[in-house]
Amino acid sequence: MTNVLWLQGGACSGNTMSFLNAEEPTVCDLIADFGIKVLWHPSLGLEMGNDLQTLLWDCVSGKIPLDILVFEGSVVNAPNGTGEWNRFADRTMKDWLTDLSQAAKFIVAVGDCATWGGIPAMSPNPSESQGLQFLKRQEGGFLGKDFVSKAGLPVINIPGCPAHPDWITQILVAIATGRIADIALDELHRPQTFFNTYTQTGCTRNVHFAYKASTGEFGQRKGCLFYDLGCRGPMTHSSCNRILWNRVSSKTRVGMPCLGCTEPEFPFFDLQPGTVFKTQTVMGVPKELPPGVKQKDYAVLTMVAKDAAPAWAEEDFFTV
Amino acid sequence: MTIKTLDISPVGRVEGDLDVRVDIEDGRVVNAWTHAELFRGFEIILRGKDPQAGLIVTPRICGICGGSHLTSASWALDTLWGTEVPRNAILARNLGQIVETIQSIPRYFYGLFAIDLTNKKYRRSRHYEEACRRFAAYTGKSYEIGVTISAKPVEIYALLGGQWPHSSYMVPGGVMCAPTLTDITRAWAILEYFRTNWLEPVWLGCSLERYEQIHTYDDFMDWLDEDRNHRESDLGFYWRMGLDIGLDRYGAGVGKYVTWGYLAHEDKYQKPTMEGRNAAMIMKGGVYDSFSDTHSLMDQSFLRENTTHSWYDEGTADIHPSDRTTKPTANNTKDFENAYSWSSAVLHKDFGRLEAGPLARQLVAGGNHGESWQHHDGFILDVFKQMGGASVHVRQLARVHELVKLYRQAEHCLREFKLNDPWYIKPTERDGKGWGATEAARGALSHWVEVEGGKIKNYQVIAPGTWNIGPRDGEGKRGPIEEALIGTPIYDSSDPVEVGHVARAFDSCLVCTVHAHDAKTGEELARFRTA
Ligand code: SF4
Ligand code: SF4
Numbered sequence: 107m108t109n110v111l112w113l114q115g116g117a118c119s120g121n122t123m124s125f126l127n128a129e130e131p132t133v134c135d136l137i138a139d140f141g142i143k144v145l146w147h148p149s150l151g152l153e154m155g156n157d158l159q160t161l162l163w164d165c166v167s168g169k170i171p172l173d174i175l176v177f178e179g180s181v182v183n184a185p186n187g188t189g190e191w192n193r194f195a196d197r198t199m200k201d202w203l204t205d206l207s208q209a210a211k212f213i214v215a216v217g218d219c220a221t222w223g224g225i226p227a228m229s230p231n232p233s234e235s236q237g238l239q240f241l242k243r244q245e246g247g248f249l250g251k252d253f254v255s256k257a258g259l260p261v262i263n264i265p266g267c268p269a270h271p272d273w274i275t276q277i278l279v280a281i282a283t284g285r286i287a288d289i290a291l292d293e294l295h296r297p298q299t300f301f302n303t304y305t306q307t308g309c310t311r312n313v314h315f316a317y318k319a320s321t322g323e324f325g326q327r328k329g330c331l332f333y334d335l336g337c338r339g340p341m342t343h344s345s346c347n348r349i350l351w352n353r354v355s356s357k358t359r360v361g362m363p364c365l366g367c368t369e370p371e372f373p374f375f376d377l378q379p380g381t382v383f384k385t386q387t388v389m390g391v392p393k394e395l396p397p398g399v400k401q402k403d404y405a406v407l408t409m410v411a412k413d414a415a416p417a418w419a420e421e422d423f424f425t426v
Numbered sequence: 427m428t429i430k431t432l433d434i435s436p437v438g439r440v441e442g443d444l445d446v447r448v449d450i451e452d453g454r455v456v457n458a459w460t461h462a463e464l465f466r467g468f469e470i471i472l473r474g475k476d477p478q479a480g481l482i483v484t485p486r487i488c489g490i491c492g493g494s495h496l497t498s499a500s501w502a503l504d505t506l507w508g509t510e511v512p513r514n515a516i517l518a519r520n521l522g523q524i525v526e527t528i529q530s531i532p533r534y535f536y537g538l539f540a541i542d543l544t545n546k547k548y549r550r551s552r553h554y555e556e557a558c559r560r561f562a563a564y565t566g567k568s569y570e571i572g573v574t575i576s577a578k579p580v581e582i583y584a585l586l587g588g589q590w591p592h593s594s595y596m597v598p599g600g601v602m603c604a605p606t607l608t609d610i611t612r613a614w615a616i617l618e619y620f621r622t623n624w625l626e627p628v629w630l631g632c633s634l635e636r637y638e639q640i641h642t643y644d645d646f647m648d649w650l651d652e653d654r655n656h657r658e659s660d661l662g663f664y665w666r667m668g669l670d671i672g673l674d675r676y677g678a679g680v681g682k683y684v685t686w687g688y689l690a691h692e693d694k695y696q697k698p699t700m701e702g703r704n705a706a707m708i709m710k711g712g713v714y715d716s717f718s719d720t721h722s723l724m725d726q727s728f729l730r731e732n733t734t735h736s737w738y739d740e741g742t743a744d745i746h747p748s749d750r751t752t753k754p755t756a757n758n759t760k761d762f763e764n765a766y767s768w769s770s771a772v773l774h775k776d777f778g779r780l781e782a783g784p785l786a787r788q789l790v791a792g793g794n795h796g797e798s799w800q801h802h803d804g805f806i807l808d809v810f811k812q813m814g815g816a817s818v819h820v821r822q823l824a825r826v827h828e829l830v831k832l833y834r835q836a837e838h839c840l841r842e843f844k845l846n847d848p849w850y851i852k853p854t855e856r857d858g859k860g861w862g863a864t865e866a867a868r869g870a871l872s873h874w875v876e877v878e879g880g881k882i883k884n885y886q887v888i889a890p891g892t893w894n895i896g897p898r899d900g901e902g903k904r905g906p907i908e909e910a911l912i913g914t915p916i917y918d919s920s921d922p923v924e925v926g927h928v929a930r931a932f933d934s935c936l937v938c939t940v941h942a943h944d945a946k947t948g949e950e951l952a953r954f955r956t957a
Contacts, residue, residue: 116466120489120591126533127577127590134570144564148436150537152563154926155434182464185756191465191768193445195436225471225486232467232754268489268592324602325515325850346589352581354612357588360603362595365482377479379881383597426607426845 117179128271180235308347338366494866506860515600536572600850631659683786687711721793771899782869
């Protein structure tokens with residue numbers, strides 16, 4: 107039996123909704139087939155009021171063993187570090203987190219808010235939000251840089267706005283089935299199995315990327331979204347085009363530029379005027395290139411690619 | 427004579443956190459206060475940002491009805507920029523919103539509401555064992571299939587927007603996608619799967635066509651008696667058990683209802699304006715006043731907001747939402763004489779406090795106001811009248827009644843797409859004011875945006891939760907949920923499941939409420955307490 111407690115701080119419930127879309131296993135399978143017991147969850151838990159408060163204190167005291175604490179949403183510190191702007195079960199959420207993080211064997215942060223602070227932490231961050239162990243790319247966060255949970259691991263970060271259901275369920279299953287040793291984390295504490303490749307890996311517009319054929323504006327069935335519409339696919343670590351969303355698609359497949367939501371910088375450029383759905387360029391060249399590509403090489407590549415581009419690269423590729 | 431005060435923190439399973447304080451006298455609630463306890467400040471965050479920032483930020487106000495926020499955000503920019511929206515794009519936006527709502531119905535019914543029918547309080551009901559068999563969390567037969575199948579409709583959202591939740595595929599001037607034939611045929615197959623695996627066999631116990639013959643309370647009773655499959659369907663079973671345990675006897679509320687109307691007509695709203703919206707929605711908007719039994723049109727200019735009892739330093743006057751400045755107060759101590767919530771009180775300048783949500787939509791759908799071609803459905807209005815007004819039970823029936831209608835609207839979208847026509851017309855950006863609205867699954871939602879010098883000057887949101895969860899207004903009048911709690915019987919004050927029933931029957935999205943607060947003073951997440 108693996109006990110899971112799921113709490114939400116400065117959250118929108120998007121990760122919960124995403125989690126409920128899971129298949130193989132579904133949320134119900136998770137419970138029936140993998141011995142996972144959801145002690146409580148804001149949208150699914152039975153207890154309310156005093157009953158829940160008792161349950162939470164029992165987790166803190168160790169009376170109920172807390173195997174996995176899942177946290178969704180940012181840690182709200184406002185006003186002035188008190189956390190009073192986010193109260194839950196008769197205390198500040200912050201206080202609950204302080205106590206529960208000492209009791210939990212594993213801590214899993216789901217979604218950007220819990221990992222990096224997310225949208226609430228965007229400037230000017232009125233709620234003084236931070237992630238559990240990071241604020242944006244800066245290590246530390248609410249629990250501190252050196253925090254490790256009882257099992258000896260830092261917070262396992264599953265970013266994304268929201269996190270993909272598989273990223274969540276597979277990590278829960280990995281812990282429940284004793285495969286935790288196989289989970290390698292990157293420098294941002296993300297499980298590499300999901301975040302080692304780029305969003306671009308598996309994108310159906312890759313051939314257009316290669317031939318520098320651009321999707322000039324929305325609502326088209328051709329081209330790559332990198333050159334004009336600000337797609338962050340080549341620079342973003344995610345498996346969105348390998349493990350499809352809702353089993354059927356991904357943003358870039360339908361023609362929506364990747365917003366880079368698995369990276370701590372999301373939303374990029376703080377959504378300053380002129381930066382939304384627009385590639386930032388210097389003299390026509392994208393300011394940001396795929397990691398490891400040099401400006402000079404890129405210019406050569408562009409010339410060659412454009413010369414080599416077959417006619418179909420500029421045509422409606424995904425036809426009606 | 428003794429009044430007992432009960433603080434419930436949190437109520438839970440209300441799509442966010444809700445705290446409620448109730449005073450109980452002789453086993454009944456005599457006074458109530460609802461609190462939203464989370465503030466994130468989205469409105470503050472949006473200031474000074476790119477005009478299109480709302481398309482990325484506002485769906486994150488609420489991951490449960492993010493598609494509805496996206497819809498409001500895009501229509502708001504459309505009215506601001508004076509765009510032209512091609513009919514394909516209108517259909518694609520509608521379809522996204524429809525499937526989000528269709529998803530929400532089983533997820534809400536089984537996940538949030540029906541679990542409580544297995545509460546030990548009901549063990550003497552003759553339906554109790556069957557309720558446990560069907561609705562027990564995770565293992566109940568219907569719970570499992572209902573919660574699992576709720577993931578299906580949003581696959582259609584993903585075919586248009588790449589993913590659900592949190593796509594931003596709707597943009598001023600249209601949509602980002604241009605679906606192919608395969609996307610459309612696949613979407614049909616998903617709809618069919620949903621119908622043949624759950625909607626007809628489990629939920630209705632009959633065909634969609636048979637259900638569509640129900641137009642009155644008597645029709646519904648006849649349907650229930652007609653066939654064992656109808657009675658034993660989850661809908662039929664819920665109806666019988668709800669009556670048995672008295673859910674029809676409490677939870678009335680304020681008796682006046684509001685809906686913005688939704689699903690823009692693909693040919694009538696291609697040049698969207700704030701003024702032209704009412705006459706261009708398939709599901710019409712309006713206000714229903716049950717005391718005078720009258721319907722009237724709704725207009726955003728009728729709206730007022732009051733923060734007397736909210737944690738904002740914005741004075742005590744009733745002002746239009748777009749005039750709000752969102753100034754959170756640093757000291758959010760609960761003070762029941764003064765401020766006790768991050769939510770504000772929303773008012774209609776003539777009607778005062780109004781209830782938003784599925785019941786409101788259905789009561790308005792029964793009115794003869796609006797355009798002749800707009801959708802009309804008198805079923806829930808008749809049930810409401812026959813049963814003597816609102817209750818937990820009637821609200822619940824209204825919540826699930828939309829399924830078949832929306833299913834048909836989804837089919838309509840799939841049929842009407844003209845794959846070779848445009849999906850997007852590039853707009854020209856300009857400064858000014860815009861307004862967009864829709865109906866999230868759980869009620870009226872609207873966004874106001876003001877752009878100056880190419881950046882957002884003010885962004886305000888009124889979510890369904892703001893309407894329903896709002897605290898007392900400037901005159902001290904209770905908000906809709908506060909009012910609905912009055913008279914609620916509390917069987918066991920250590921397990922006040924009835925308070926949960928009332929709160930959950932509104933399906934209030936407190937995550938939204940928080941956002942709503944945000945809309946007023948910045949972003950907030952509210953925790954709802956019963957105290
Ligand atoms: S659309 Fe984005 S993810 Fe796809 S190939 Fe182009 S840059 Fe890469
Ligand atoms: S495609 Fe990009 S923005 Fe979309 S979910 Fe994946 S990483 Fe996030």
